[in-house]
Amino acid sequence: MTRYAMCIDLHRCVGCHSCSVACRTWNDLPMDIIYNPVLGGVCEGTWPNVHRNYLPTLCMHCKNPECVPCCPTGASQQDEDGVVWVDSKICMGCKVCVNACPYGMRDTSHMVRRFDEFVRKCTFCKERREMEPGADPYCVQTCHQNARVFGDIDDPDSAISRLIGRSDTFRLLEELGTDPQIYYIPDMGGTR
Amino acid sequence: MDMKQYQAENAEIQYKHRYWGWQIALYLFLGGLGGGILFLTWVLSAFVFPGVDMTQAFMLPNFIALLVIAFGLFCLVEELGQPPVFYRAYVTATSIIKWGAVLLTIASFGSLFWLLGNWSPESPVLGFLSVFNFFGGASGLWLGAAGIAGFGIMVYTGVMLSTLKAHSFWSTPALPILFTTSALSTACAGIMLSLCGWPGVADMATAAAAHEAHELLHTLDIILAFAELSILLIMVLSFLGAGNRTQQRVAKRWIKGSTAPIFWIGMIGCGLVAPLLLNVSGIPGASTLACVLVLCGGCLLRFLCVWSDDRQPLEGENRYYFRQKHADMAFASYYTKSGKELERGENFAYIDNLY
Ligand code: SF4
Ligand code: SF4
Ligand code: SF4
Numbered sequence: 001m002t003r004y005a006m007c008i009d010l011h012r013c014v015g016c017h018s019c020s021v022a023c024r025t026w027n028d029l030p031m032d033i034i035y036n037p038v039l040g041g042v043c044e045g046t047w048p049n050v051h052r053n054y055l056p057t058l059c060m061h062c063k064n065p066e067c068v069p070c071c072p073t074g075a076s077q078q079d080e081d082g083v084v085w086v087d088s089k090i091c092m093g094c095k096v097c098v099n100a101c102p103y104g105m106r107d108t109s110h111m112v113r114r115f116d117e118f119v120r121k122c123t124f125c126k127e128r129r130e131m132e133p134g135a136d137p138y139c140v141q142t143c144h145q146n147a148r149v150f151g152d153i154d155d156p157d158s159a160i161s162r163l164i165g166r167s168d169t170f171r172l173l174e175e176l177g178t179d180p181q182i183y184y185i186p187d188m189g190g191t192r
Numbered sequence: 193m194d195m196k197q198y199q200a201e202n203a204e205i206q207y208k209h210r211y212w213g214w215q216i217a218l219y220l221f222l223g224g225l226g227g228g229i230l231f232l233t234w235v236l237s238a239f240v241f242p243g244v245d246m247t248q249a250f251m252l253p254n255f256i257a258l259l260v261i262a263f264g265l266f267c268l269v270e271e272l273g274q275p276p277v278f279y280r281a282y283v284t285a286t287s288i289i290k291w292g293a294v295l296l297t298i299a300s301f302g303s304l305f306w307l308l309g310n311w312s313p314e315s316p317v318l319g320f321l322s323v324f325n326f327f328g329g330a331s332g333l334w335l336g337a338a339g340i341a342g343f344g345i346m347v348y349t350g351v352m353l354s355t356l357k358a359h360s361f362w363s364t365p366a367l368p369i370l371f372t373t374s375a376l377s378t379a380c381a382g383i384m385l386s387l388c389g390w391p392g393v394a395d396m397a398t399a400a401a402a403h404e405a406h407e408l409l410h411t412l413d414i415i416l417a418f419a420e421l422s423i424l425l426i427m428v429l430s431f432l433g434a435g436n437r438t439q440q441r442v443a444k445r446w447i448k449g450s451t452a453p454i455f456w457i458g459m460i461g462c463g464l465v466a467p468l469l470l471n472v473s474g475i476p477g478a479s480t481l482a483c484v485l486v487l488c489g490g491c492l493l494r495f496l497c498v499w500s501d502d503r504q505p506l507e508g509e510n511r512y513y514f515r516q517k518h519a520d521m522a523f524a525s526y527y528t529k530s531g532k533e534l535e536r537g538e539n540f541a542y543i544d545n546l547y
Contacts, residue, residue: 037509037512038512039506039507039508039509039511039512040507040508040511040512041508041511041512041515042507042508042511053507053508054508055506055507055508057506066356066357066358069284069286069287070286070287070288070289070355070356071284071287072280072281072282072283072284072287072289072290072293073280073281073283073284074283074284075280090280091273091274092272092273092274092277092278092280092281093272093273093274094271094272094273094281094289095211095212095271095273096287096289096356098211099211099212099356099358099359099501100355100356100357100358101358102357102358102503102504103358103506104503104506104509107211108273115273115274115275115276116273116274117273117274118273118274119273172506173504173506176357176358
């Protein structure tokens with residue numbers, strides 16, 4: 001069965017924030033919402049062996065998400081392919097899921113009309129795949145360093161499965177038992 | 193300001209704005225208080241004074257419980273992004289919020305029907321309420337339902353926060369115990385302040401039993417204050433000593449950081465120790481003041497807990513939001529203020545105000 005995941009090669013990421021811009025543009029996000037902040041930019045090492053580490057993020061599309069069972073309306077849901085998304089027509093904006101996500105990957109916008117707030121989050125570009133089956137998410141397509149690789153992790157021949165298979169990867173806050181589906185290849189300067 | 197200096201000055205950094213506002217803190221307090229009053233009045237009527245009709249003594253306490261639950265629910269709905277569709281909260285069985293909503297509904301209707309069944313106002317304005325006296329036939333059922341739901345609400349307010357394991361200060365079994373103890377203690381105070389009050393008209397036997405109930409609640413409140421004080425100190429101090437980084441950061445803030453005055457003077461001093469001393473002092477009127485202080489302490493506890501929504505930051509998250517908050521906002525507001533019309537100009541100004 002299809003199970004979508006993403007692998008982000010921190011060694012390749014140059015911290016240009018193009019993925020954030022692409023996501024924001026395509027999803028027409030309000031100014032106070034960002035689905036995939038590129039965190040970090042912390043300098044490490046001693047001259048001349050210095051390095052900057054970036055951590056591009058997005059919703060981890062956890063296999064065991066904290067944000068789905070807690071939703072009282074059923075707006076926050078997970079598809080069979082693992083994509084976690086919010087149905088804006090059902091969400092009542094109680095923000096339980098926002099508080100439940102250990103990664104801070106959900107939020108409501110304050111820039112919409114009162115009584116019109118709902119929770120927004122990365123959808124793994126689900127809408128795009130519905131229009132163009134097999135298409136990559138916008139942030140993946142935009143990354144000029146090919147740092148983001150997206151695909152079906154249950155298919156052993158997919159690019160992502162092969163990449164994860166041959167690399168040393170880590171995931172964020174794994175200890176919480178959320179089973180996040182975003183894999184990271186550590187950076188060479190590595191804060192890890 | 194460089195990053196090191198910034199971090200030194202902001203050991204208690206909030207990397208993102210708080211998601212839940214004062215409405216939720218107040219709702220947790222009022223829910224616990226109302227639920228506690230309903231539970232205790234049911235226990236006292238059904239088990240402690242089964243031979244006495246306590247209805248008239250508990251009219252005002254139950255009326256207050258109904259009002260605080262209703263106002264708590266109003267706060268909860270007001271905080272929603274889309275208040276008009278609040279009824280959607282009843283849908284998902286896995287959600288603790290759904291069970292909270294169900295319990296609050298049962299408690300509200302139970303206490304409403306109980307009040308309507310037993311209240312026969314003589315004033316011409318409210319006289320029409322007597323037509324609802326037929327609810328009185330199942331008085332015990334309404335109070336029982338409200339009491340059991342009330343117990344559920346007291347527990348639920350703490351459990352709701354403790355299931356959110358993203359926030360490690362909330363995610364502890366001690367929190368529901370603390371909230372339940374505090375809810376019971378504030379409920380004791382609430383009942384003592386309102387026992388036998390309008391619209392109840394107590395006869396001699398009821399008044400005598402009510403007096404006994406008052407003594408009982410007084411003793412119970414002293415025990416509960418000791419218990420709450422112990423749980424609170426054990427929880428916060430063990431977080432400080434043996435918690436993870438997030439728990440330690442919050443505990444430090446409570447004990448010697450920015451919220452220390454609220455914690456030590458407000459919650460521990462005025463909310464627990466002072467009522468304890470007043471209650472054992474025997475000074476006339478001291479017990480009334482103690483009840484008011486207990487109520488204020490309970491409210492402060494909910495606010496402090498809801499404000500302790502720290503999450504373990506991801507690597508570099510603080511730096512990212514620091515820059516967004518200062519550098520990017522300065523950039524955005526520069527263009528807005530200099531009159532260059534951006535498509536979302538008003539929005540920039542809005543974000544600027546946010547921080
Ligand atoms: S990262 Fe957060 S929002 Fe995304 S699936 Fe996991 S818990 Fe839910
Ligand atoms: S904010 Fe919306 S999606 Fe999140 S828990 Fe509430 S109703 Fe569900
Ligand atoms: S997968 Fe799509 S929605 Fe998610 S961060 Fe990338 S561009 Fe945004």
